[in-house]
Amino acid sequence: MSGSDALAPLALAGRQFRSRLLLGTGGIPNLAVLERVLEASGAEVATVALRRVDPEARGSILDVLARHRVEVLPNTAGCYTAAEAVLTAQLAREALGTDWVKLEVVADDRTLLPDPLELLEAAEQLCALGFLVLPYTTDDPVLARHLEQVGCAAVMPLGAPIGSGLGIRNPHNIELIVEQARVPVVLDAGIGTASDAALALELGCDAVLVASAITRAEDPPAMAAAMRRAVEAGYLARGAGRIPPRTLARASSPRTGLARLA
Amino acid sequence: MSGSDALAPLALAGRQFRSRLLLGTGGIPNLAVLERVLEASGAEVATVALRRVDPEARGSILDVLARHRVEVLPNTAGCYTAAEAVLTAQLAREALGTDWVKLEVVADDRTLLPDPLELLEAAEQLCALGFLVLPYTTDDPVLARHLEQVGCAAVMPLGAPIGSGLGIRNPHNIELIVEQARVPVVLDAGIGTASDAALALELGCDAVLVASAITRAEDPPAMAAAMRRAVEAGYLARGAGRIPPRTLARASSPRTGLARLA
Amino acid sequence: MSGSDALAPLALAGRQFRSRLLLGTGGIPNLAVLERVLEASGAEVATVALRRVDPEARGSILDVLARHRVEVLPNTAGCYTAAEAVLTAQLAREALGTDWVKLEVVADDRTLLPDPLELLEAAEQLCALGFLVLPYTTDDPVLARHLEQVGCAAVMPLGAPIGSGLGIRNPHNIELIVEQARVPVVLDAGIGTASDAALALELGCDAVLVASAITRAEDPPAMAAAMRRAVEAGYLARGAGRIPPRTLARASSPRTGLARLA
Amino acid sequence: MSGSDALAPLALAGRQFRSRLLLGTGGIPNLAVLERVLEASGAEVATVALRRVDPEARGSILDVLARHRVEVLPNTAGCYTAAEAVLTAQLAREALGTDWVKLEVVADDRTLLPDPLELLEAAEQLCALGFLVLPYTTDDPVLARHLEQVGCAAVMPLGAPIGSGLGIRNPHNIELIVEQARVPVVLDAGIGTASDAALALELGCDAVLVASAITRAEDPPAMAAAMRRAVEAGYLARGAGRIPPRTLARASSPRTGLARLA
Incomplete structure (x- = not known):
């Protein structure tokens, strides 16, 4: 496909x-x-909740990911405290032989929103333990900066609550996070459809993590194919320098001095 | 690219x-x-303002389009009355040997908004003259229905004023137009960036026409590549059956009954 | 209430x-x-669907309006063609002895959206017959201009479909209508709650017509009191010259050179 | 003004x-x-940055507030750490003889966004010192809950950055905060115009704090009068039970069985 050469690696x-x-x-x-879904998405990384996986089991999700050469990024889903999350990450490192972790420390089951204090505490400890930490966080630019300062390898702000499909509720905050970040910004949670994913890249995010919007769509492989293109589209559009929004029209062709046919 | 097989022709x-x-x-x-831009976009149709084109000239825009096997869709840009538009369409048919026309009849230079009365009048006359008429119209569902009733081959509602890059200002109206239409709906005008184009398809439009957002971007070919993917993404996402938006979280993995490691 | 003096009459x-x-x-x-509702709203005009009213009946809605010195503005609700609307307006004039009419000519029952062609035709005829015509119209700035040109005494663009409570779907169009209009602009249809009504005035509308949002609220008099204040609030805010939106913060107090206590 | 009786005290x-x-x-x-502004707003509480005030000075802002029987709520504007904020609050208590404080601990001058960690630390210390603490916070529902848990007397989430006038960027988060809170929720920062203030109350906030939108408007007293009505409007509308939004029309009058005149 033409234009692909503009797709710089992440x-x-x-x-x-x-x-x-x-x-x-x-x-x-x-x-x-x-x-x-893996084939259609072109994804090279997949997150897996450690608690759901028995790494010894054959025919498991891990086997499928390995066969497709997709790198496993363990997450700490289901952890409510820093202590739980640190322990879970350590178990994941041992079981899977990885050095990175998607850090989730949520406050409650109803919103699954990150707990900023426990999250930052866990991030600091895990960085000190040598992990490459990718924290799922709110869209608070100040918290994102703190996470970067304790050594996180990326920040993963939410667009909206996990599984909500509400899209990016506060694009302004995502822009503030992107402006200041010196680590990659990965939009995580809230994506509902393809245009949401494109918007994330247009706002300057480096990548997008999509779960429910693909896995719970009526046709997951088709949505995976959609998301693949949407992410590329958003990335290319960001780099292409969009026209500035204007409140009035601008003719796409000059209105005067045109030779008429006849 | 995987998933392409789901891309039905238009x-x-x-x-x-x-x-x-x-x-x-x-x-x-x-x-x-x-x-x-043609290469990067994959477009098979390009609109050309007849008044800007001397079909006899060599090295012209028409030559380029012909070489890329892109079909020319003449438009009536710059027409303010039904009479002007009908005459322009007839000249285009004669000069270019085409039977279709993108019908533009605008009310003023400042907004370039369609004039609903002159537009409908021109559409009716052109249909009677055997043209395949694709009218650029407002996002008014009732006007779109009238245009279909006089025989238009498609309806082309705007997302926002021409060249404004404001995106789709009233998605609700576009959905109403799509619901009732029995001819293709092509979103025309207002697209600013890739996510706007994806959204148009997600709302059920059959296609998108993009001009300024590509031609006036800082890097037109890169934006063309972005739009190509965005349109495919939106089309696939529409077909994939997105998750319904929810105000609260839904865990992507079960929270109970999980065996803990260790 | 202080500040009331800034409330210029309509x-x-x-x-x-x-x-x-x-x-x-x-x-x-x-x-x-x-x-x-009349008491709480402070309204001095109420629209009444002629077909629902028998002007001879005692204890009718007309009696209540007369007792509260509220002027009756007959509407042509339920009319689908110019001919129906013109006849209905004439009957209303005869029965009620009024010279004005809120002109509604809708296209279908499902959306109750105005039919632009029948509406303009009816407006032109009624103006010629000496009526003061207040047409319920779409948010199309060009159609609004046509209605003004045939002699309407005001234009009444919709915010969203009648009874939908969706608010003002396309504020940009309302602003375009306001900018060009030399007759009053009355936002009609779509208001769901108080902030929607305030926004209409902030966008420059001269007045707001509210029906369902009050009459079908759980507590109609309380919502009427809310709308009364919202309309005043929006009008005053428009005149007060709001601060321009900014993407970054602006301290409300200087940050340097402040004497510390102690 | 009718309906005022529905305005319960705060x-x-x-x-x-x-x-x-x-x-x-x-x-x-x-x-x-x-x-x-005080007269037009009807406000009974005004925040004052302690650093800007010399309580000994005659003719000062404090005199004006006292004369209008407006209660002074000292804030800790300009504090970047918990220690600074605690010290400033203590100085305010001593100087002004008050027991409450609007707690601001911001992270940087560019965004003036709250620092969640320093804020929570300061809140906890001040509550322990017997203050009634009203913290300016982000719109993060989890942080709001933590602030309540350490004993704050209210939570004051932002709608958008201080002085930005961007309105309420993420109404969904404000609704989540309101749903869970057992202390008053006061929307603070981001209000640009009257409809924003009305919306805050409609979302369930108990009150709104407005600074720049009034003080920096072209006509501050007129904007104060607007905000007064907007806040009342939003409060009443919340209590009145708004109609639910619908995507299609609902006729405000029945369409069948109507007796025609004549």
């Missing part, structure tokens, strides 16, 4: 990826659908 | 196209850029 | 009113509620 | 107020304008 946590779409596997109906 | 005015992105050529800096 | 169709809130009576549960 | 930090509009004095051009 540098994230010491790795390089061609794809800027990260896949969350939660909610996937079964492993056969997962395989088709 | 039937428009008796033709079939693989691409759902129509290109407006107004504002293009020069013919060299046009060539690169 | 000149509309040759009349003057202190209140910029017009009341639609459709949907009102009963006459007792109507009385309380 | 209980805040052990006090009762008739007005739900709190005034920020930063940016006020001079004391004469302040007097007119």
Whole structure:
């Protein structure tokens, strides 16, 4: 496809990826659908909740990811305190032999919003333990800066609550985060459809993580294909320098001095 | 690219196209850029303002379009009355040997908004004269229905004023137009960036026409590549059945009954 | 209440009113509620669908309006063609002895959207017959201009479909209508709650007509009191010259050179 | 004004107020304008940055507030750490003889966004020292809950950055805060015009604090009068039970069975 050459690779946590779409596997109906989703999405990274995985089991989600050469990013879903999250991350490192972790420390089941204090505490401890930490955070630019300052390898602000599909509720905050960040910004949570994902990249995010919007769509592989293109579209559009919004019209062709046919 | 098989062709005015992105050529800096834009966009149709074109001239925009096998859709840009538009369309038909026309009848230079009365009058006359008429119209669902009733081959509602880049100001109206239409709906005018184009398809439009957002971007070919993907993304997402928006979170993985490691 | 002196009267169709809130009576549960709504709203004009009213009946809605010295503005609700609307307006003039009419000519029952062609045709005829015509129209600035040109005494663009409560879907169009209009602009239809009404005045509308949002609220008199204040608030805010939106913060107090206590 | 009886008093930090509009004095051009703003706003509470005030000075802002029987709520504007904020609050308590404080601990001058960690730390210390603490916070529902848990007397989430006039960027978060809060919620920062203030109350906030939108408007007293009505409008509308938004029309009068005149 033409124009692909403008798709610069993503540098994230010491790795390089061609794809800027990260896949969350939660909610996937079964492993056969997962395989088709992986193919359609072009994703090279997938998050997996450690608690759901028995790394010894054959035919598991890990086998599928390995076969597709998709790197596993363990997450700490289901953790409510820094202590829980640190322990879970350590178990994941041991079990999976990875050095990175998507850090989730949520405050309650109803909103699944991050707890800013426990999150920052866990991030600091995990960085000190040598992890490459990718924290799921609110869209608060100040908290994002703190997370960067304690050594996180990226920040992953939410667009809206997990699984809500509400899109990016506060684009202004995402722009503030992007402006100040010196680590990659990965939009995480809230994506509902393709245009949401494109918008994330247009706002300057380096990548997007999508789970439910793909895994719970009526046709997950088709939505994966949509998200793949949307992420590329948003990234290219950001680089292409969009026209500034104007309140009045601007003719696309000059209105005077045109030779008439006849 | 995987998933491409889900990209059904577009039937428009008796033709079939693989691409759902129509290109407006107004504002293009020069013919060299046009060539690169055509390649990057994958567009198979380009609108051309008849008044700007001398079909006899060599090296013209028409030559470039012909070389890229892009079909020319003449438009009536710069017409303010039904009479002007009908005459312009007839001249275009004669000069270019086409049977279709993108009908523009605008009310003033400041907003370039369609004049509903002159537009409908011109549409009716042109349909009677055997044209395949694709009218640029407001986002008024009732006017769109009238245009369909007088025989238009498609309706082309605006998202926002021409060249404004404001995106789709009233998605609700576009949805109403899509719901009732039995001819293709092509979103025309107002697109500013890739996510806008994706949204148009997600709302159910069959295609998008983009001019200024590509031709006046800082890097037109890169934006063309972005729009190509955005249109595909929006089309696939529409078909994939998105998750419904919810105000609260939905965990992407079950929170209970999970075996803990260790 | 202080500041009230800044509330200039509304000149509309040759009349003057202190209140910029017009009341639609459709949907009102009963006459007792109507009385309380009239008091709480401060409205001096109420629209009445002629077909629902028998002007001979005692204890009717007309009696209640007369007792509260509220002027009746007959509307042509339920008309689908210019001919129907013109006839209905003539009957209203004869029955009620008024010279003004809120002109409604809708296209279908599902959306109740105005039919631009029948509307303009009816407006032209009624103006020629000496009516003061206040047309319910779309938010199309060009159609609004046509209505003004055929002699309408005001234009009444919709914010959203009748009864939808969706607010003002396209503020940009309302601003375009206001900018060009030399007759009063009355926002009609779509208001759901108080902030919507305030916004209409902030956008430059001269008045707001509210029906369902009051009559179908859980507590109609309380919502009427809310709308009364909202309309005043929006009008005053428009005149007060709001601060321009900025993407970054601006300290409300200087940050340097401040003497510290102690 | 009718309907006023539905305006229940606001209980805040052990006090009762008739007005739900709190005034920020930063940016006020001079004391004469302040007097007119106080009258027009009906505010019974005004925040004052301690650092700007010499409580010994005659003819000061404090005199004006005292003369208008407006209660002074000292704030800690200009503090960047918990330690600074605690010290400033203690100085304010001593100087002004008050027991409450609007707690501001911001992270930087560019955004003036709250620092969640320093804020919570300061709140906890001040509550322990017997203050009634009203913290200016982000719109993060989890942080709001933590502030309540350490004993704050209210939470004051932002709508948008201080002085930005961007309105309420994320109404969804404000609704989440309101749903869970057992202390008053006061929308603070971001209000640009009257409809923003009305919306805050409609979302369920108990009150609104407005500074720049009034003090820096072209006509501060007129904007104060607008905000007074907007806050009352929003409060009444919340209580009145608005109609639910619908995507299609609902006729305000029945369409069938109507007796025609004549």
